[in-house]
Amino acid sequence: MKLIGEKGVKRILMLTAFSAISALLLIALFILSEGLPFIFNYGLTEFLFSSDWQPHLGKFGIYPMIVASLWVTLGAMIVGAPLGVAGALFLSEYVPKSVMNLIKPTIELLAAIPSVVYGFIGVMVLAPIIRENFGGPGLSLLSASIILGIMILPTVISISIDSILAVPQSYREGSYALGATTWQTIHMVIIKASKSGIIASIILGMGRAIGETMAVIMVAGNSVNIPHSPLDSVRTLTANIALEMSYATGLHRQALFATGVILFVVIIILNSIASVAIRKRMVKR
Amino acid sequence: MIKNSLLLSLTLITAGLMIWGCGKGKTSLTLAGSTAFQPFAETLADQYMSSHPDIAITVQGGGSAVGIQSANSGAAQIGMADLVVLPEEAKALTATIVAKDGIAVVVNPQNKVVNLSTDQVRDIFNGKITNWEEVGGNNVPITVVSREAGSGTRSSFEQIVGNINLKRDALIQDSNGTIRETVANDANSIGYLSHGLINEKIKALKVDNQECTTESIIAGNYKIVRPIYLLVKGSLQGEIKNFIDYILSDEGQKTIKADGLLPAK
Numbered sequence: 001m002k003l004i005g006e007k008g009v010k011r012i013l014m015l016t017a018f019s020a021i022s023a024l025l026l027i028a029l030f031i032l033s034e035g036l037p038f039i040f041n042y043g044l045t046e047f048l049f050s051s052d053w054q055p056h057l058g059k060f061g062i063y064p065m066i067v068a069s070l071w072v073t074l075g076a077m078i079v080g081a082p083l084g085v086a087g088a089l090f091l092s093e094y095v096p097k098s099v100m101n102l103i104k105p106t107i108e109l110l111a112a113i114p115s116v117v118y119g120f121i122g123v124m125v126l127a128p129i130i131r132e133n134f135g136g137p138g139l140s141l142l143s144a145s146i147i148l149g150i151m152i153l154p155t156v157i158s159i160s161i162d163s164i165l166a167v168p169q170s171y172r173e174g175s176y177a178l179g180a181t182t183w184q185t186i187h188m189v190i191i192k193a194s195k196s197g198i199i200a201s202i203i204l205g206m207g208r209a210i211g212e213t214m215a216v217i218m219v220a221g222n223s224v225n226i227p228h229s230p231l232d233s234v235r236t237l238t239a240n241i242a243l244e245m246s247y248a249t250g251l252h253r254q255a256l257f258a259t260g261v262i263l264f265v266v267i268i269i270l271n272s273i274a275s276v277a278i279r280k281r282m283v284k285r
Numbered sequence: 286m287i288k289n290s291l292l293l294s295l296t297l298i299t300a301g302l303m304i305w306g307c308g309k310g311k312t313s314l315t316l317a318g319s320t321a322f323q324p325f326a327e328t329l330a331d332q333y334m335s336s337h338p339d340i341a342i343t344v345q346g347g348g349s350a351v352g353i354q355s356a357n358s359g360a361a362q363i364g365m366a367d368l369v370v371l372p373e374e375a376k377a378l379t380a381t382i383v384a385k386d387g388i389a390v391v392v393n394p395q396n397k398v399v400n401l402s403t404d405q406v407r408d409i410f411n412g413k414i415t416n417w418e419e420v421g422g423n424n425v426p427i428t429v430v431s432r433e434a435g436s437g438t439r440s441s442f443e444q445i446v447g448n449i450n451l452k453r454d455a456l457i458q459d460s461n462g463t464i465r466e467t468v469a470n471d472a473n474s475i476g477y478l479s480h481g482l483i484n485e486k487i488k489a490l491k492v493d494n495q496e497c498t499t500e501s502i503i504a505g506n507y508k509i510v511r512p513i514y515l516l517v518k519g520s521l522q523g524e525i526k527n528f529i530d531y532i533l534s535d536e537g538q539k540t541i542k543a544d545g546l547l548p549a550k
Contacts (some may be wrong), residue, residue: 055434128470137428137471163427222433222457233456243459246320247348247435 006105031264035257047258053224055244060255062262064226068234069210069266071227076209079149081202084156088198092164093158093186104161112156112170119218122147127219136231139221141196144234147219148212152205159204163197164190196277201275207267237263311526317345318352318365319437321386321461321479322513325541326365327397333531340524349437353378356516362525367437369444371514378516383532385547387480388442388509389489389497391465393472398422400491403446403508413462417473427500429455430467442477443509443519477509481545502547513546515542 004012039047042060052063093102103194122143131138159170167190167230176183191198221233224241235243241263250257295472301432316326323346330342340512347355349366353375354516371380392398398421401409418424432439433452438461443449446476458464460476468476469486480497483489489497492509500506515532517525531537538548 053434058439077413114308123470131471135426137474139456139467217459218463222459223454223455225453233454235457243457246346246434246459247350247437249354249432252435266333 019090019191021110028264030259031260034254035259035261038251038254038258039261040270042255042258047255051226052219052223053240055252055255057250058251060237060251060258061242062237062259064209065235065237065259066262067226068141068220069236071141072148072216072234072236073206073210074144075141075230076152077202078150079146079211080152080156080205083149084153084201084205085160085198087153088131088157088160088164088259089186089190090259092161093182093190104158107157108154111151115151115212115215116218118147119215122215122219130231134231136229137221137233139219139233140231141227141234142230144216144220144236145230147215148209151212152208152213155205155208156201158193159201160198163194163201166197167193196280200274203270203277205279206275207270209265210236210270211238211267213242217242239268293342301310309341311341313341313343314344314347314363314524314528315343315355315361316363316365316515317355317361319348319367319513320346320351321367322384322546323367325544325546326382328540328544329532329537330528332536333528337527338526342528348435350435356518359518360437363516363524363529366514366516367511367522368514369386369441372514374513375516378518379521380514380516381521381528382503382512382549383515384513384538384541385510385512387499387502387507387547388438388445388477388511389474389480389483390469390477390492390509391468391483392475394469394486395424395472395487396488398490400494400495406492407446410446410455411435411451412418412454419513425473428471428474430456430471430474431455431456432464432466432477433459437511438477438479442509445509445511461526462549479545492506499542509549512549 007085015251043107047060047062048066050059052059052061062161065142066130069114091103095103104221110158126143126146129137130140130143134275136141172185180188188215216236217239220236220239221232222235222239224235236260241259244252245256290384291540299324312548316330316513317543326344330344334340342403345361349368352366353362354364357374358380366375367386390393390401396417398417399422404422405414409420409427410431414420414431415427416424416473417427429452441449456467456474458467458476461482464476464478464489465482466482480489480499483497491497492507495501495506495508497507504511515529517529522527532541533549
């Protein structure tokens, strides 16, 4: 059947490829066109560094939410990165390959659990534990960090494993030949050789953590508040948009789009760092 | 290529015919706005459509602000709003009160406090009172739970109680249901929600010694009550008037009452 010729296939593929890019462009343009005018009218410094968010009084300062987003992301890193990297090292260096091939897909299943389920577990299990043992409302920076830390595990583990497995076998053999133990080989050779890949995995996990919305809305408590301790309730940038979008009109709505612009910029920066780190690794090899 | 485009145009024509066929001979009516009244409007619309097959009623949510906006712009013939004081933009619209909704101040059933004065409620939400001991409870900190900015329930609550400037570290939940869950899970918390949604997992407080019950609200004793408005551009006439009349009829008001709201009269 020669219904579509060689050129036709090329055109169709090109069209499909461009539809993905144009979707990105459209989204970027839309957010910027809705959000930028507000930022210019309201004043960038006032918007970024004022801590009053009172839409009904016309005060739109997102400083507490920027701080909260960064803290929550950092907290998720503190929980998720060591667990993820340690898990990846264990699976790739200590465990037979057949076992790893069984466990790795299982961990990747974590990524298939909808974020609302993570949030639900956070509200029902984690928050009461924190409330009863440490005090505070339970819905807090700490619970958001723990939940997000678990959510980024599959990203961190699977990309770390890939980069650790990419370390040439001859490096390991060389290390063992010099009399190094497995642990000495890991921290002197393997981690050094796969460093950029591991860093990239952590940054990608970070992108996931900062962009997560549903689970965070459910477990973080959402007060517009600069946190003084991990037990304080916080509201992230994403949560702010999702919480108030349904009721917002006029200036308030524009302010939410402007929040989106800031979030967009933050995520672009993180992603570029990640892709630079990954590219470095490719060049090295 | 030719085959594909033929198929595509056939599909389009069929779809077009179907849409045209559906709309034919029916008057359509759109309601939009308050999410608190949306489920009631849907039930009422279903009942009304079953006795008036020539009318198609669509009910959309979006919140009170959307209700006012779309009634003004004509995007919906009827806007729904659950605010105590209608904003400037709504002044030009014809407003009909179709139901009332009490807002209950709720705490965890383990809390031994049963009554608060309006002043105490205000001070708790403003962060002046931070421990349950100050209002007759145990010596534990108060966790305040409120709704997000822009919510009709929140603005009504704040306007009726008066002078509320919500304390910064109050938890914010985005629906009546999540407020109920939070209060049910946290023994130290206080929140507020639509009175129809009270269940055994939470306890409604008396405010100024008045219980938040249907009887007390109808008698006018319980103070925190908001009206639910239907907003129409211009005067009430034709199908719009018929539908609103139906909501205000005994049958319509009975439906409203059965599902937890209070009748308008």
